Amino acid sequence: MSDAKGIQPRSLDWSSDQLSQALHAASKWTIEYRDGIAELPVLPQVQPGDIRSHLAQKPPSEGEPFEKVLADFDKYIVPGLTHWNHPGFLAYFSSCTRGPSVAAELLIAAVGVNAMLWRTSPAATEVELLAVDWLRQAVNLPEVYSGLIFDTASTSTFTALLAAREHVGADIRENGLTDGPRLMLYTSEQSHSSVEKAAIAAGLGRKSVRKIKVDERFRMRTDALEQAITEDRQKGALPAMVCATVGTTSTGSVDPVNKIGEIARDHGAWLHVDAAYAGSGALLPELASNFAGWESADSIVINPHKWMGTSLDCSVLLYRNSTPFRSSLALTPAYLESEQPNSNLMDIGVPLGRRFRGLKLWVLFRCVGIAGLAESIRNHIEIAEAAAARLDANPRFNLAAPVSFSTVCFRAVGLGDVEAEDRWNRDILSRVNAEGRVFLSHTELEGRYTLRLSVGSVDTESRHVMEALDALERAANDLIPG
Numbered sequence: 001m002s003d004a005k006g007i008q009p010r011s012l013d014w015s016s017d018q019l020s021q022a023l024h025a026a027s028k029w030t031i032e033y034r035d036g037i038a039e040l041p042v043l044p045q046v047q048p049g050d051i052r053s054h055l056a057q058k059p060p061s062e063g064e065p066f067e068k069v070l071a072d073f074d075k076y077i078v079p080g081l082t083h084w085n086h087p088g089f090l091a092y093f094s095s096c097t098r099g100p101s102v103a104a105e106l107l108i109a110a111v112g113v114n115a116m117l118w119r120t121s122p123a124a125t126e127v128e129l130l131a132v133d134w135l136r137q138a139v140n141l142p143e144v145y146s147g148l149i150f151d152t153a154s155t156s157t158f159t160a161l162l163a164a165r166e167h168v169g170a171d172i173r174e175n176g177l178t179d180g181p182r183l184m185l186y187t188s189e190q191s192h193s194s195v196e197k198a199a200i201a202a203g204l205g206r207k208s209v210r211k212i213k214v215d216e217r218f219r220m221r222t223d224a225l226e227q228a229i230t231e232d233r234q235k236g237a238l239p240a241m242v243c244a245t246v247g248t249t250s251t252g253s254v255d256p257v258n259k260i261g262e263i264a265r266d267h268g269a270w271l272h273v274d275a276a277y278a279g280s281g282a283l284l285p286e287l288a289s290n291f292a293g294w295e296s297a298d299s300i301v302i303n304p305h306k307w308m309g310t311s312l313d314c315s316v317l318l319y320r321n322s323t324p325f326r327s328s329l330a331l332t333p334a335y336l337e338s339e340q341p342n343s344n345l346m347d348i349g350v351p352l353g354r355r356f357r358g359l360k361l362w363v364l365f366r367c368v369g370i371a372g373l374a375e376s377i378r379n380h381i382e383i384a385e386a387a388a389a390r391l392d393a394n395p396r397f398n399l400a401a402p403v404s405f406s407t408v409c410f411r412a413v414g415l416g417d418v419e420a421e422d423r424w425n426r427d428i429l430s431r432v433n434a435e436g437r438v439f440l441s442h443t444e445l446e447g448r449y450t451l452r453l454s455v456g457s458v459d460t461e462s463r464h465v466m467e468a469l470d471a472l473e474r475a476a477n478d479l480i481p482g
């Protein structure tokens, strides 16, 4: 059939047959990859530039068959991946993708919607709001909280800070940062760098971030917080936000949120709780005491992509009151006006376009269930505690912090020379990671190089962590200086 001008219509996209073949090939690849992942080295054995050098440097002018592209992906790209789903992935905080999230990502791509306005995909907005509410219920937060999903905790915390700026009445939305008192942000010296970055991005500046000292368990010291706020107010500064962390990045420590909340409220500051990693732990009733006081926060961030098994990106920002969020950023040009002005998620946050992230969280809850998610998390904590007990019983190692959630910090010790010990630990970590069976990371605690193991991949079993400890013990013996 031709149109009025005699032009033959043809689809410029794949035919249904081509798409079907590609999906079959991609799903076959996916199953084989995931079945065989434990046999791959967790960390790729490549140098910077290696991967790129194998790939064509100029884009193709004509399309190629998907099978050829998939073959190159398998041959040249996959060997350059760090396998976050590997059971030996014990570095940073895990971000592994459970099966239901893999399937959900396919559906998200298939429908390819943009949830910027309610009407640009009503179901995407409503499923996102519902999935966020399911998370709220699962972690036992009161009904007053609602929220939405961003890409990362960095974005969630930044967005909360913009709302806090409005909340303290600085009217920066209209006037910018040209005049008015200095706005301060308080957080512990153990909090994640994304908090300080939010202050940079929001125009407060690094000098407005007070990093409050921690106690011997790496928790924010509330006496130091009170003192810092009082000093700043005497100088005419305005406390805008206090950010407490439940599950700090280095050690998993838990700030005393209850007391911090009282102090924030007394001084008119916004309380944000960064529970990006450990928030998923609130699924477990036995961990409830770690979260005491978070129900009074103005905003909370939890990343299901860290410990629940949705694929990256899925960071849930919860808040008690959406008004400061809307008043900080909502801006509707004529071309985005709609008949449902209060239902548009573009009004909260910087991005206009919004992926259908709610689907993967909803699918995960549907397919795994709260009990299944809790079981994984409980299992990870038990494995981490067993690892800590083994390290503690070995005179060659010391625990460097109390074990919190599924994170263990430790060092090889006994040289009597701090610098030599730091070098030794560095060498141990390099050796163990180079072997490719497991991947651990490090941090610095009290100025000392510290090894760190965090259990969070859905397929990690006790034997994988014990294998990591075998490798650490071997490396510590082999590399002992002198």
Ligand SMILES: Cc1ncc(COP(=O)(O)O)c(C=O)c1O
Binding pocket: 093, 151, 152, 153, 154, 155, 192, 194, 245, 247, 248, 249, 274, 275, 276, 277, 303, 315
């Ligand atoms: C406690 C905490 N907050 C925030 C972040 C930042 O997370 P994202 O990568 O989602 O921005 C991290 C990352 O590990 C974290 O550990």
